Amino acid sequence: MTPAPPPGPPWxxxxxxxxxxxxxxxxxxxxxxxxxxxxxxxxxxxxxxxxHLPRGVRDDQQPGRYRLTMADDGGxxxxxxxxxxxxxxxxxxxxxxxxxxxxxxxxxxxTPEPPQPKRAILGVRAxxxxxxxxxxxxxxxxxxxxxxxxxxxxxxxxxxxxxxxSAPTCFCASMNTGPAVRGGADLILTELTDGFLGxxxxxxxxPYLAAVGERPASPEEQAEAAAIPQRAAAQxxxxxxxxxxxxxxxxxxxxxxxxxxxxxxxxxxxxxxVCPTCFCSTxxxxxxxxxxxxxxxxxxxxxxxxxxxxxxxxxxxxxTKSRYRQWxxxxxxxxxxxxxxxxxxxxxxxxxxxPVGIDITEEVAAMEGGRV
Amino acid sequence: xxVLPPSPWQTIPARVRAITPExxxxxxxxxxxxxxxxxxxxxxxxMLYLAGVGEVAISISSDPATPQQLRHTIRAVGNVTRALTxxxxxxxxxxxxxxxxxxxVEAVRGHDIVIVAGGLGLAPLRPAIYHLIRHRPDYGRIAxxxxxxxxxxxxxxxxxxxxxxxDIDVQLTVDVGTPTWRGAIGFVTTLLAQQPLEPARTxxxxxxxxxxxxxxxxxxxxxxxxxxxxxxxxxRNMNCAVALCGHCQFGPxxxxxxxxxxxxxxxxxxxxxxxx
Ligand code: SF4
Ligand code: SF4
Numbered sequence: 001m002t003p004a005p006p007p008g009p010p011w012x013x014x015x016x017x018x019x020x021x022x023x024x025x026x027x028x029x030x031x032x033x034x035x036x037x038x039x040x041x042x043x044x045x046x047x048x049x050x051x052h053l054p055r056g057v058r059d060d061q062q063p064g065r066y067r068l069t070m071a072d073d074g075g076x077x078x079x080x081x082x083x084x085x086x087x088x089x090x091x092x093x094x095x096x097x098x099x100x101x102x103x104x105x106x107x108x109x110x111t112p113e114p115p116q117p118k119r120a121i122l123g124v125r126a127x128x129x130x131x132x133x134x135x136x137x138x139x140x141x142x143x144x145x146x147x148x149x150x151x152x153x154x155x156x157x158x159x160x161x162x163x164x165x166s167a168p169t170c171f172c173a174s175m176n177t178g179p180a181v182r183g184g185a186d187l188i189l190t191e192l193t194d195g196f197l198g199x200x201x202x203x204x205x206x207p208y209l210a211a212v213g214e215r216p217a218s219p220e221e222q223a224e225a226a227a228i229p230q231r232a233a234a235q236x237x238x239x240x241x242x243x244x245x246x247x248x249x250x251x252x253x254x255x256x257x258x259x260x261x262x263x264x265x266x267x268x269x270x271x272x273x274v275c276p277t278c279f280c281s282t283x284x285x286x287x288x289x290x291x292x293x294x295x296x297x298x299x300x301x302x303x304x305x306x307x308x309x310x311x312x313x314x315x316x317x318x319x320t321k322s323r324y325r326q327w328x329x330x331x332x333x334x335x336x337x338x339x340x341x342x343x344x345x346x347x348x349x350x351x352x353x354x355p356v357g358i359d360i361t362e363e364v365a366a367m368e369g370g371r372v
Numbered sequence: 373x374x375v376l377p378p379s380p381w382q383t384i385p386a387r388v389r390a391i392t393p394e395x396x397x398x399x400x401x402x403x404x405x406x407x408x409x410x411x412x413x414x415x416x417x418x419m420l421y422l423a424g425v426g427e428v429a430i431s432i433s434s435d436p437a438t439p440q441q442l443r444h445t446i447r448a449v450g451n452v453t454r455a456l457t458x459x460x461x462x463x464x465x466x467x468x469x470x471x472x473x474x475x476x477v478e479a480v481r482g483h484d485i486v487i488v489a490g491g492l493g494l495a496p497l498r499p500a501i502y503h504l505i506r507h508r509p510d511y512g513r514i515a516x517x518x519x520x521x522x523x524x525x526x527x528x529x530x531x532x533x534x535x536x537x538x539d540i541d542v543q544l545t546v547d548v549g550t551p552t553w554r555g556a557i558g559f560v561t562t563l564l565a566q567q568p569l570e571p572a573r574t575x576x577x578x579x580x581x582x583x584x585x586x587x588x589x590x591x592x593x594x595x596x597x598x599x600x601x602x603x604x605x606x607x608r609n610m611n612c613a614v615a616l617c618g619h620c621q622f623g624p625x626x627x628x629x630x631x632x633x634x635x636x637x638x639x640x641x642x643x644x645x646x647x648x
C-alpha cells in the first residue's frame with residue numbers, strides 16, 4: 001500500500017506545469033492515464049497532452065442519468081467520477097489465470113507471468129483511492145493472494161485531485177471516504193483558480209514535485225485549497241450512516257422493501273460493473289480448435305446473474321429479490337465482517353448508471369423506516 | 373521488483389488409478405498425485421479440473437491417514453462431473469486443494485458422535501468415520517444414521533459391516549423401500565429422534581440437502597444438544613475455492629474458506645432465511 005503523507009510542504013505550480021508532469025512521467029516509462037471525454041462520458045484513458053483533459057466539462061449525474069455540459073472557461077477537473085474506476089487496471093475484466101498444454105502423457109499446467117505495466121493515473125478521486133485500498137484487502141489481504149493484482153498494483157503511480165464539486169449522486173462525505181484526499185496517493189493536487197497546489201503523498205513524488213513546483217504555497221493559497229473539498233462536501237445531500245447500516249440491513253433480511261426493489265430492478269448487473277470494489281469473477285475454459293491448448297480465463301461476474309449462485313441443487317439466489325439482497329447486504333454489511341471495511345465508498349456510480357435509477361441510499365433509508 | 377504471491381489457480385496433475393461405480397449415477401475416482409506433498413483433513417474438498425471442460429469442487433471421501441490414496445465420490449450432474457465419466461484408469465486430470473474447514477474430529481475427542489447423512493452427503497463424512505475408527509478408543513458412543521432414496525442408492529454399503537465391527541451403530545433408512553428391504557422407511561430425522569443420546573456429551577456431524585441438515589440440527593437442539601456442538605457442511609457455488617471470486621458467499625462467510633463445515637450455532641440464523 002502507498003505510505004501515508006505528508007513528506008513535504010505544499011507547493012504551488014502553474015497549470016501548464018501539468019504538461020511537464022505528464023512528460024516527466026512518460027520519460028520515466030509510465031503510461032499516463034487520465035480523464036478524457038469519449039462517447040458522451042468522462043472515461044479513464046491514455047493521454048499525452050494537457051489538451052486531452054476535459055477542461056470546463058461538468059457532469060450532471062442523477063439516478064439513472066448522466067449528461068455532460070461544457071463551459072468555455074473552468075478547470076481541468078470540474079467533473080467528478082465517470083463510469084470508469086481504477087478497478088479494470090488492477091483487476092482486468094478478462095485475463096488468463098492458467099495455461100493448459102497437452103503433453104505426451106497428459107497435461108501441463110502453467111501460470112502465466114502477470115504483466116507489470118507502469119501506469120500513472122492523473123485525477124484520481126478520494127473515493128476511488130479508498131476503493132483501491134478496499135481491493136487491496138480483497139486481493140492481497142487474505143490467505144490466498146492474486147499475483148496479477150499484485151503486479152498491476154505495484155506499477156501504479158497515483159496522482160490524486162481533490163474534488164471541487166460533488167455530483168448529486170455522491171455521498172462520500174457520509175462514508176468518510178472523501179471528497180478530501182487523505183492519503184493513498186503519490187501526489188495530491190488541488191486545482192485553484194490560476195494554478196495547482198501539490199502535496200507529495202509518498203517518497204516517490206519528490207522528484208516530480210521538485211520538477212513542477214514553482215514555489216512553496218502561501219498561507220492564503222493553502223487556505224483556499226483546504227476550502228475546496230469542504231465546499232464539495234457541503235453540496236452532498238445523499239448519505240448513508242456507516243456506523244448503523246450493517247445492523248439495519250442484517251436485522252431486516254425479510255423486510256418487504258426487498259420485494260419492492262425487486263419489482264424495479266432489472267437484474268442487469270450494471271451497478272456491479274461500475275462499482276469500484278465489486279470483485280466477483282468466474283473462470284472459464286477457452287480452448288483452441290484441436291484441444292491441445294486451453295486458457296483458463298477469468299472474467300468479471302455479477303451476483304445479479306443466476307449462474308453466479310449455481311449449485312447442483314439449483315441457484316441459491318433464484319430471484320431478483322434474493323440477488324438484490326445479496327448485493328446490498330454484501331456491499332454495506334457483510335463486507336465489513338469479511339474485510340473489516342465497508343464495500344461501499346459512496347462514489348454514487350451505481351445510482352447514476354442504474355437504468356431504472358435505483359438509489360442505494362434510498363433503499364437503506366427505507367429499511368431504516370426512514371424516508372419511504 | 374515486486375515479489376509476487378504464488379498463483380492460487382496453479383493446478384497439479386492427478387492420475388486416475390481406479391474408477392468404481394457405487395450407486396446409480398455415482399462413481400468413486402481413486403486418484404494419485406505423483407510426487408506431490410499432499411495432506412488433507414476430513415471434510416475438506418479439492419477442485420478437480422478437466423482441460424477444456426472446467427473445474428468442480430468435490431469433497432474428499434477417503435482416509436486422511438493415507439492421502440496418497442485420494443478418493444472422490446461424484447454424482448454425474450453437471451458439465452464437468454459428466455465429462456469425468458469418460459475418463460479411464462491411467463488418464464490424468466488437474467487438481468487444486470485441499471480447501472476449506474474440516475469436521476473437528478480432534479477437538480471433540482471423548483465425546484459421543486452422531487453422524488447424520490443423506491444421499492451423497494455421506495461422502496464428505498467418510499473421512500471422519502475412518503478417523504474415528506482409527507482412533508476408536510478416543511471416542512464414546514458412535515452412531516451413523518444414513519438415509520437414501522432407495523436401498524440401491526445407499527452409498528458404501530459394502531463398508532457398513534466393517535464400521536459395525538468397529539463398534540459404530542449404523543442405522544439406515546430409505547424414502548422408498550423394495551420387497552426385500554427390511555430396514556426403516558422414512559426420514560433420517562426419525563432415526564435421530566429414536567437414537568438414544570446423552571445431550572451433554574454428544575456431538576453431531578451432518579451433511580446432506582440443506583433442508584435435511586436444518587431438520588437434523590433443530591431435532592438435535594430439541595434433544596438438548598448445544599448448537600455449538602452440531603456441525604453442518606454447506607454447499608455453495610465454489611469457483612475459485614480461495615475466497616477471491618465471490619460466488620460462495622453466505623452472509624459474512626466465504627463457504628470455500630470459512631466452510632464448508634460450520635458450527636450450526638454460527639449459521640443457524642442465516643440458514644432460516646430463504647434464498648440467502
Ligand atoms: S456501491 Fe455504489 S456508491 Fe458504493 S462504491 Fe459501489 S458504485 Fe459506489
Ligand atoms: S440495481 Fe439497477 S443497475 Fe443494479 S442490477 Fe438492478 S437495475 Fe441493474
